[in-house]
Amino acid sequence: MLAGRLSEDPTRRVTLLEAGGGDWHPMLRMPSAFYLPVRHPRFNWGYVSEPEPHLNGRRLLCPRGRVLGGSSSINGMVYVRGHPADFDRWDTLGATGWNYASVLPYFRKAQRFEGLTHDETFRGAQGPLRVRNGALRNPLYGMFLAAARQAGYPLRADLNDNEQEGFGPLPMTVEHGLRASASHAYLRHARQRPNLRVVTHARVGRIAIAGRCASHVEALVKGRPERFTGKEIVVCGGAINSPQLLMLSGLGPADDLARLGIRVVQDLPGVGANLMDHLEIYVQQACRQPISLYRELGFIGRARIGLQWLVTRQGLGATNHFEAGGFIRSDASRAQPDIQFHFLPAAMQYDGSANAAMHGYQAHVGPMLSPSRGSVSLHSADPLAAPRIRFNYMAHAGDWAVFRAAIRAARQLFAQPAFDDVRGAEIRPGDACASDADLDAFIRQHAESAYHPCGTCRMGSDALSVVAPDGRVHGTDNLRVVDASIFPHITNGNLNAPTIMVAERLADSF
Numbered sequence: 001m002l003a004g005r006l007s008e009d010p011t012r013r014v015t016l017l018e019a020g021g022g023d024w025h026p027m028l029r030m031p032s033a034f035y036l037p038v039r040h041p042r043f044n045w046g047y048v049s050e051p052e053p054h055l056n057g058r059r060l061l062c063p064r065g066r067v068l069g070g071s072s073s074i075n076g077m078v079y080v081r082g083h084p085a086d087f088d089r090w091d092t093l094g095a096t097g098w099n100y101a102s103v104l105p106y107f108r109k110a111q112r113f114e115g116l117t118h119d120e121t122f123r124g125a126q127g128p129l130r131v132r133n134g135a136l137r138n139p140l141y142g143m144f145l146a147a148a149r150q151a152g153y154p155l156r157a158d159l160n161d162n163e164q165e166g167f168g169p170l171p172m173t174v175e176h177g178l179r180a181s182a183s184h185a186y187l188r189h190a191r192q193r194p195n196l197r198v199v200t201h202a203r204v205g206r207i208a209i210a211g212r213c214a215s216h217v218e219a220l221v222k223g224r225p226e227r228f229t230g231k232e233i234v235v236c237g238g239a240i241n242s243p244q245l246l247m248l249s250g251l252g253p254a255d256d257l258a259r260l261g262i263r264v265v266q267d268l269p270g271v272g273a274n275l276m277d278h279l280e281i282y283v284q285q286a287c288r289q290p291i292s293l294y295r296e297l298g299f300i301g302r303a304r305i306g307l308q309w310l311v312t313r314q315g316l317g318a319t320n321h322f323e324a325g326g327f328i329r330s331d332a333s334r335a336q337p338d339i340q341f342h343f344l345p346a347a348m349q350y351d352g353s354a355n356a357a358m359h360g361y362q363a364h365v366g367p368m369l370s371p372s373r374g375s376v377s378l379h380s381a382d383p384l385a386a387p388r389i390r391f392n393y394m395a396h397a398g399d400w401a402v403f404r405a406a407i408r409a410a411r412q413l414f415a416q417p418a419f420d421d422v423r424g425a426e427i428r429p430g431d432a433c434a435s436d437a438d439l440d441a442f443i444r445q446h447a448e449s450a451y452h453p454c455g456t457c458r459m460g461s462d463a464l465s466v467v468a469p470d471g472r473v474h475g476t477d478n479l480r481v482v483d484a485s486i487f488p489h490i491t492n493g494n495l496n497a498p499t500i501m502v503a504e505r506l507a508d509s510f
């Protein structure tokens, strides 16, 4: 995104180094195939966490896109900006000037909402990133929204305006049946520009820094060492790889770096700290009528969808299926919603595995504003080694109360009259799982990442912050970080839209 925006100025020369390859592959372009790259080594760094101490020592999957467009090329395409209070919180946490009023114009600048009919106060109409609502054709979406109303929640036409709380259509980043990744939206046309050079299969291992100045980047391009120089170097490796790269370059906790034999350029103890993520559970219900997507999940169903999409770019292949959702408070005393719902008219795992062998529907729910913090650190000084990722999920006592409230709220919603004609038995967690202790045991064994790591190079001005509010790494003059790692705090929603907002805003400051 940043390469696209910066190269709009023909007086600049921009080089983009990407460890992965190009993003033209049906698995990446077809929205309903979003579950395929989650485990695919060609497009994915394929990280796993350390054993998580509060989740029965399980190692959780941490997919990250390794391809042009990064994780936006393998994500679920749900477009959610976050609650206004999320950004006001950034401001109070030291990212001075990043309050909601100041970030809203950048959300709008990025966005082109398809089907814009009314108020442009919140929606953007001219940006490169296409966003649209799903057609909500499956009758289960209508039942879900009716059930939300029956349960007492407000229905909202736009979950991305300044209210957020309630239920409604969840928009998606899809353009004419194709995934609208950051690469699709910003790089596709920019690549024709003579002042933009895109180097794929270029794995950056170190940034050489002399004094306050980043002098060059060392990379392996298709396995061959190369150097790249520039007036400014911008790290956009994401919440796992950006702190890793800074540490490999001598910017990080001095003792840890010295122990691994890395020359310390600057003691920045906050690099890799403050790791946040969203955790979720699927509450699955059997459906007594044959109206869920179950029929389409078999080989023939998938082949039919794929063929229709290839020929027309329409049909069930052209949606991410997360067409409805919502935001609620775990407890009325909370100042803002802290639980998100994604509704899916099928009972299946995110990566397409372990489908329930029956018609069903499910809500993905979990705590969105957890105070638990983890870290990214180095196993070794080898730039090709994966970093150590420890999320420390559910470390805070309050996380458990919120998670239980989320599961119970999903059950309450599925129990509403709107589902009476179709409701079967609860598949997961299952009726027997009812007490706090049962729910906690279920969470420990089944909670999964929603794939939203952030915060590991956070903006601020205190001793544990890593970058200033303009993205510049403390103690350097020409090195910035621009990605989800600089979020001071996780947002109440999916992270792609706020990450693109961050890049839009910082592009203006070059």
Ligand SMILES: Cc1cc2nc3c(=O)[nH]c(=O)nc-3n(C[C@H](O)[C@H](O)[C@H](O)COP(=O)(O)OP(=O)(O)OC[C@H]3O[C@@H](n4cnc5c(N)ncnc54)[C@H](O)[C@@H]3O)c2cc1C
Pocket: 017, 018, 019, 020, 038, 063, 064, 065, 066, 067, 068, 069, 070, 071, 072, 074, 075, 076, 077, 078, 079, 080, 202, 203, 204, 205, 236, 237, 238, 239, 241, 242, 245, 450, 451, 452, 453, 482, 483, 484, 485, 494, 495, 496, 497, 499
């Ligand atoms: C499976 C999955 C589903 C998700 N679903 C959603 C969703 O539905 N909605 C939503 O809003 N968000 C979703 N997200 C999250 C969202 O996509 C990310 O938060 C966002 O894309 C992060 O952007 P980023 O720029 O910080 O990092 P990334 O998009 O991860 O980009 C980092 C880029 O840097 C490259 N890179 C890293 N290290 C190096 C190196 N050493 N040398 C060269 N290149 C390097 C990577 O290959 C990658 O291209 C999902 C994420 C995943 C993984």
